[in-house]
Amino acid sequence: MPALKPTDYYATVKWLGSVKDSETDLTSTPTVEMPLTFAGFEAEFHAGLTRPSCSRVKQQYPRFTEIKNARQLSIVSQEELDLIAAEMGLAQLAPQLVGASLVIEGIPDWSHVPPSSRLVAADGPGLVIDMENRPCHLPAPFIEAENPGKGKAFKAAAKGRRGVTASVERVGTLSLGMTLRLHIPDQPVWSELS
DSSP, X not given: OOOEEEEEEEEEEEEEEEEEETTTEEEEEEESEEEEETTEETTSTTXXXXXXXXXXXXXXXXXXXXXXXXXXEEEEEHHHHHHHHHHHTOSOOOGGGGTOSEEEESOTTGGGSOTTOEEEOXXXXXXXXEEEOOOOSTTHHHHHHHSTTOGGGHHHHTTTTSOEEXXXXXXXXXXXXXXXXXXXXXXXXXXXXX
16 A cells, blocks of 8 residues: 545546346446445445456456456546547536446546545545546447437547546445545655656
């Protein structure tokens, strides 16, 4: 665990939802509260303490290797959803169409917060940011069904704006309107990065 420092950035929870089975339907079902355990949100397809490895970690592990689950939640920002929608020529992009678990508002450049950052509620859950959730083609058919002619534009429009994946570090219940403070690693950038 890195040394962490609190920032002056706060996120407001704007939307909550869960994906029941991302292999058959990536869309999220909205909810007003999200009770979290160390395994995530029970109603979420991605819940669990462990998960089978996927293509995102194929350079580290053979596919379907059991690994710790750092992808219990998908967190997107309203600001970035608005940018994606504008680039796609839409008035808005519904978070349930992109498989979001949580939509926050108030933190700039959300998709690029440092890995291992935390979102912490004063008297509620704490979430560990794993990494940027890079866009893929999977939301395209669901976006297309509600916005004909727009689905294929998602992947390019969402580049650098798809949010992050996260896991639960402290249990508690997320609710609409809740405030979460951003804490970031107190560490310089590695000298070998160009």
